[in-house]
Amino acid sequence: MTEPLLRVRDLKTYFVTEHGSGTARAVDGVSFDLYPGETLGIVGESGCGKTVTSLSILRLVPEPPGHIRPGSLIEFEGRNLLTLAPPDLRAIRGNQIAMIFQEPMTSLNPVFTVGDQIAEAAIIHQRLSRKAARARAIEMLQLVGIPDPAERVDHYPHQLSGGMRQRVMIAMALVCHPKVLIADEPTTALDVTIQAQILELLDRLQVELGMAVVLITHDLGIVAGHADRVVVMYAGQVVETAPTTALFDRPLHPYTEGLMAAVPRIDTPRSRLQAIPGQVPAATAWPSGCRFHPRCPHAWAKCAVDEPPLLDEGGGEGGGGGGETHAARCWLVQEPARRRHEP
Amino acid sequence: MTVRTWIALLGALVLAAWAARALRHRAARSAAGRRFFRHPTAAWGIRVLAFFIVVAIAAPLVAPFGWVDQPDIVRLQNQPPSWTFLLGTDVYSRDLWSRIVFGTRISLIVGALGMLVAITLGTVVGAVAGYYRRWVDTVLMRGVDVGLALPRIFVLLMAVALWDGLPLGLIVLLIGATSWFGTSRLVRAEVLSVRERDFVSAARALGAGPARVIFRHVLPNAAAPIIVSAALGIGNVLLLEAALSFLGIGVPPPVPSWGNMIADGAPYLATAPWTTLFPGLAIALVVMALNAVGDALRDAFDPREEAT
Numbered sequence: 001m002t003e004p005l006l007r008v009r010d011l012k013t014y015f016v017t018e019h020g021s022g023t024a025r026a027v028d029g030v031s032f033d034l035y036p037g038e039t040l041g042i043v044g045e046s047g048c049g050k051t052v053t054s055l056s057i058l059r060l061v062p063e064p065p066g067h068i069r070p071g072s073l074i075e076f077e078g079r080n081l082l083t084l085a086p087p088d089l090r091a092i093r094g095n096q097i098a099m100i101f102q103e104p105m106t107s108l109n110p111v112f113t114v115g116d117q118i119a120e121a122a123i124i125h126q127r128l129s130r131k132a133a134r135a136r137a138i139e140m141l142q143l144v145g146i147p148d149p150a151e152r153v154d155h156y157p158h159q160l161s162g163g164m165r166q167r168v169m170i171a172m173a174l175v176c177h178p179k180v181l182i183a184d185e186p187t188t189a190l191d192v193t194i195q196a197q198i199l200e201l202l203d204r205l206q207v208e209l210g211m212a213v214v215l216i217t218h219d220l221g222i223v224a225g226h227a228d229r230v231v232v233m234y235a236g237q238v239v240e241t242a243p244t245t246a247l248f249d250r251p252l253h254p255y256t257e258g259l260m261a262a263v264p265r266i267d268t269p270r271s272r273l274q275a276i277p278g279q280v281p282a283a284t285a286w287p288s289g290c291r292f293h294p295r296c297p298h299a300w301a302k303c304a305v306d307e308p309p310l311l312d313e314g315g316g317e318g319g320g321g322g323g324e325t326h327a328a329r330c331w332l333v334q335e336p337a338r339r340r341h342e343p
Numbered sequence: 344m345t346v347r348t349w350i351a352l353l354g355a356l357v358l359a360a361w362a363a364r365a366l367r368h369r370a371a372r373s374a375a376g377r378r379f380f381r382h383p384t385a386a387w388g389i390r391v392l393a394f395f396i397v398v399a400i401a402a403p404l405v406a407p408f409g410w411v412d413q414p415d416i417v418r419l420q421n422q423p424p425s426w427t428f429l430l431g432t433d434v435y436s437r438d439l440w441s442r443i444v445f446g447t448r449i450s451l452i453v454g455a456l457g458m459l460v461a462i463t464l465g466t467v468v469g470a471v472a473g474y475y476r477r478w479v480d481t482v483l484m485r486g487v488d489v490g491l492a493l494p495r496i497f498v499l500l501m502a503v504a505l506w507d508g509l510p511l512g513l514i515v516l517l518i519g520a521t522s523w524f525g526t527s528r529l530v531r532a533e534v535l536s537v538r539e540r541d542f543v544s545a546a547r548a549l550g551a552g553p554a555r556v557i558f559r560h561v562l563p564n565a566a567a568p569i570i571v572s573a574a575l576g577i578g579n580v581l582l583l584e585a586a587l588s589f590l591g592i593g594v595p596p597p598v599p600s601w602g603n604m605i606a607d608g609a610p611y612l613a614t615a616p617w618t619t620l621f622p623g624l625a626i627a628l629v630v631m632a633l634n635a636v637g638d639a640l641r642d643a644f645d646p647r648e649e650a651t
Contacts, residue, residue: 094549106541
């Protein structure tokens with residue numbers, strides 16, 4: 001089996017809140033692997049730690065109030081990003097690992113032309129001349145499918161539509177041909193037709209440039225269509241990890257089941273969508289035991305006391321969560337008889 | 344005044360009016376430009392400034408005498424305004440108009456350079472404090488508090504007492520070095536808000552270092568209040584220079600600055616009021632023009648004005 005490109009082990013990113021209400025454990029022991037060329041989907045509700053995980057990988061978490069706990073490991077090509085000196089880290093950002101942000105409206109600098117912004121990473125990392133950088137920017141605009149690239153290169157962000165801006169963001173991220181692209185809800189702010197175009201574009205570029213993609217989203221539909229493997233997050237932890245088809249065939253964790261039941265389906269007519277009762281608890285006070293137990297339809301006494309580890313299908317501890325394993329952080333994996341079947 | 348200087352003066356007026364008109368035409372193309380000229384005083388501010396700038400550049404043409412020429416030290420002391428001496432003469436029989444014209448150079452240069460020094464210092468300190476926050480911010484801002492608490496005329500007096508006969512360049516530096524505290528606070532506040540915007544994280548994610556993030560991404564988005572503060576600040580520096588020169592510690596005579604001209608004329612306020620009146624008017628005009636332009640700039644940079 002090939003070596004993972006990016007290994008995240010026991011990542012803990014905590015935020016110290018100002019008013020003494022305690023420490024928000026936004027990401028609390030997340031582990032996953034990313035292999036070259038694959039797409040890894042990270043799904044979960046708002047507030048489950050998806051975005052903080054992605055920011056932690058590039059160490060973009062604002063410090064203070066945030067900090068990544070010692071003992072966490074983020075290894076890229078054998079180097080721990082968390083102990084890297086700032087200049088070495090900057091040499092990786094935008095060059096080897098790039099990121100696309102959620103909001104194309106606010107993630108572009110309003111006072112520079114899109115060409116300047118696309119060329120920026122190339123100027124930083126490859127020391128291109130202004131002329132060469134401009135040519136590269138036009139090339140990138142062409143690559144992400146913007147018509148009239150030679151003209152658009154001199155436009156300012158406010159002159160572009162939302163979909164165009166997201167394409168520009170993608171061009172900015174890909175200008176140095178990174179090995180890993182982290183896309184944090186790349187289509188959330190866009191309408192559905194543009195969403196499809198942007199995701200197709202990402203798929204195409206992934207094949208053309210041979211990069212690995214971490215696709216962060218709350219939309220299971222996007223994950224089903226575009227990810228090879230999925231990590232489901234809840235309350236700052238990985239609750240289930242599996243290859244995409246396995247996850248959709250046999251979800252192991254009740255939370256994953258709940259998410260799937262909450263998606264409208266075209267093949268099974270149903271009058272009402274099932275919502276997961278309750279809300280994601282506050283990150284300053286996760287529930288004891290299994291963090292999902294207050295909202296879980298199957299919970300029993302053990303769930304409120306003992307926190308389950310990631311258990312793979314056989315019942316053993318899944319640990320790493322790489323490769324083809326299908327694992328869930330749920331006692332039901334060991335005691336399937338406890339599952340309650342609804343009437 | 345000779346025919347040549349009258350023609351030059353007329354030329355300066357025409358040139359200034361033409362420059363102001365051209366500027367207005369250019370400005371009319373953008374919404375911000377139109378907001379700028381909607382201020383009734385802004386157009387006059389621009390005209391006055393354009394006039395003084397043209398006069399400063401063309402000083403040898405517009406001035407009938409040199410700034411140290413003493414036509415007749417015995418008979419032409421403190422002459423009232425006349426056709427020969429447009430604004431009268433001072434106690435050394437020097438032509439006031441010529442000295443004001445050459446003084447424009449000194450005063451504007453001191454004002455502009457002093458402000459440049461102040462804006463640069465204030466921007467760098469404010470940006471570093473706002474961007475790094477934590478102890479860097481605390482240390483720098485407490486330093487600024489100290490700077491604001493010291494009356495700067497006394498700081499400057501102390502500097503003058505320590506070094507005899509300060510050259511003009513050093514005076515400009517000193518004025519700048521004591522005028523940046525307010526600007527640094529302004530810039531810090533602006534940087535604190537801009538640094539939280541998404542494109543700053545995006546720039547860091549691209550691998551941009553702190554200097555690149557601050558100077559390319561944060562500061563250009565905080566430029567508006569800096570420019571306004573600079574426009575208003577030149578007036579203050581001008582006044583400070585005049586005050587220092589009046590006290591005899593600013594621009595060393597016989598080089599004319601508007602401040603030391605007032606100082607020269609002060610003893611004859613009752614018998615020859617023109618010797619202080621005209622340099623004073625020049626200061627007042629330019630400072631008022633700068634303030635009008637500064638106010639209009641502030642509105643021009645604020646798109647919310649559009650709604651009203």
